Amino acid sequence: xxxxxxxxxxxxxxxxxxxxxxxxxxxxxxxxxxxxxxxxxxxxxxxxxxxxxxxxxxxxxxxxxxxxxxxxxxxxxxxxxxxxxxxxxxxxxxxxxxxxxxxxxxxxxxxxxxxxxxxxxxxxxxxxxxxxxxxxxxxxxxxxxxxxxxxxxxxxxxxxxxxxxxxxxxxxxxxxxxxxxxxxxxxxxxxxxxxxxxxxxxxxxxxxxxxxxxxxxxxxxxxxxxxxxxxxxxxxxxxxxxxxxxxxxxxxxxxxxxxxxxxxxxxxxxxxxxxxxxxxxxxxxxxxxxxxxxxxxxxxxxxxxxxxxxxxxxxxxxxxxxxxxxxxxxxxxxxxxxxxxxxxxxxxxxxxxxxxxxxxxxxxxxxxxxxxxxxxxxxxxxxxxxxxxxxxxxxxxxxxxxxxxxxxxxxxxxxxx
Ligand code: GAL
Numbered sequence: 001x002x003x004x005x006x007x008x009x010x011x012x013x014x015x016x017x018x019x020x021x022x023x024x025x026x027x028x029x030x031x032x033x034x035x036x037x038x039x040x041x042x043x044x045x046x047x048x049x050x051x052x053x054x055x056x057x058x059x060x061x062x063x064x065x066x067x068x069x070x071x072x073x074x075x076x077x078x079x080x081x082x083x084x085x086x087x088x089x090x091x092x093x094x095x096x097x098x099x100x101x102x103x104x105x106x107x108x109x110x111x112x113x114x115x116x117x118x119x120x121x122x123x124x125x126x127x128x129x130x131x132x133x134x135x136x137x138x139x140x141x142x143x144x145x146x147x148x149x150x151x152x153x154x155x156x157x158x159x160x161x162x163x164x165x166x167x168x169x170x171x172x173x174x175x176x177x178x179x180x181x182x183x184x185x186x187x188x189x190x191x192x193x194x195x196x197x198x199x200x201x202x203x204x205x206x207x208x209x210x211x212x213x214x215x216x217x218x219x220x221x222x223x224x225x226x227x228x229x230x231x232x233x234x235x236x237x238x239x240x241x242x243x244x245x246x247x248x249x250x251x252x253x254x255x256x257x258x259x260x261x262x263x264x265x266x267x268x269x270x271x272x273x274x275x276x277x278x279x280x281x282x283x284x285x286x287x288x289x290x291x292x293x294x295x296x297x298x299x300x301x302x303x304x305x306x307x308x309x310x311x312x313x314x315x316x317x318x319x320x321x322x323x324x325x326x327x328x329x330x331x332x333x334x335x336x337x338x339x340x341x342x343x344x345x346x347x348x349x350x351x352x353x354x355x356x357x358x359x360x361x362x363x364x365x366x367x368x369x370x371x372x373x374x375x376x377x378x379x380x381x382x383x384x385x386x387x388x389x390x391x392x393x394x395x396x397x398x399x400x401x402x403x404x405x406x407x408x409x410x411x412x413x414x415x416x417x
């Protein structure tokens with residue numbers, strides 16, 4: 001039996017999903033933190049208003065690794081959900097499996113090509129046809145800071161990595177945790193890609209994480225970035241290993257830590273806690289990355305199901321997700337910005353307004369790059385190879401940056417064969 005890129009061996013056609021009840025629209029996602037749950041609840045409400053039953057298929061685990069494992073086993077057993085949160089190049093991998101529904105009829109009727117920037121619509125298509133609908137655009141290269149902690153320590157919010165270490169030293173010397181981190185591979189990778197971007201710039205980032213150029217992966221520049229990244233560890237607390245990202249955000253919210261490097265889903269946590277940007281917390285580009293933008297676009301794919309009621313539910317779901325009403329209310333809660341073009345931003349906070357302006361600005365200056373850590377720049381196997389080397393390096397001080405860079409280049413090459 002032949003295994004595909006996703007490692008699936010689908011022996012059976014999906015056929016009729018016997019387990020699904022007629023109008024139950026089952027949606028797999030991994031939005032389980034406070035801010036995320038509020039966001040997804042809006043989609044449920046809108047689907048129910050259209051007469052559908054929302055069957056929640058939430059699999060906890062930031063970054064979605066666990067959700068993907070569960071999803072694969074459901075699809076292999078011939079019982080996929082109606083929709084699943086799948087994004088980036090992985091959409092192509094699922095397209096290759098031949099299990100996705102064609103959303104082109106809805107997309108054509110609603111003229112999605114005109115509603116979406118091409119950087120978004122390109123990701124949503126397989127073989128020229130829409131198979132996914134975008135929910136939002138997240139910016140990953142953010143730093144979330146607690147101004148009270150900075151004030152107490154006499155530190156200023158850093159704009160470069162050199163300034164970061166000065167500020168972190170002051171916060172540490174004042175007896176506080178400088179960086180709230182969750183030691184999980186995807187969170188390590190999230191911080192690491194911001195370091196690479198801040199230390200080496202968008203062109204290098206693209207060479208390494210999009211083109212997967214072995215000379216960039218195994219370079220002096222990568223070695224410098226790795227060393228800078230590992231230095232951050234001494235500013236984290238003992239509880240960091242394994243900590244969930246939203247608990248790290250909570251440390252910044254409560255003033256237990258000075259900053260967190262995380263995409264703007266972290267803002268969803270601040271919002272859910274009733275915090276106001278510019279007053280209770282600061283959103284700033286990760287050091288050295290103010291003129292760059294790492295994007296992460298959440299989207300839903302629909303599975304090809306032989307059931308008219310479910311197909312109607314899927315079409316309604318696709319249409320709802322791209323509606324101006326949903327794009328606004330969801331993203332207000334989620335911390336991201338709408339994927340749909342030309343929506344008013346007046347209800348959004350200053351961080352979202354900055355993100356929206358920078359999305360356009362960085363597209364023009366060619367410093368808009370796909371997030372490696374969030375599956376936007378590579379297939380899952382290459383991303384896994386980078387994750388493994390980065391996390392091993394971060395956790396094991398015996399591994400030199402030179403050895404890690406070499407290993408990264410080799411592991412990525414092996415995953416590409
Ligand atoms: C990202 C995802 C976000 C958020 C985050 C934490 O990969 O795009 O929507 O859920 O993980 O789970």
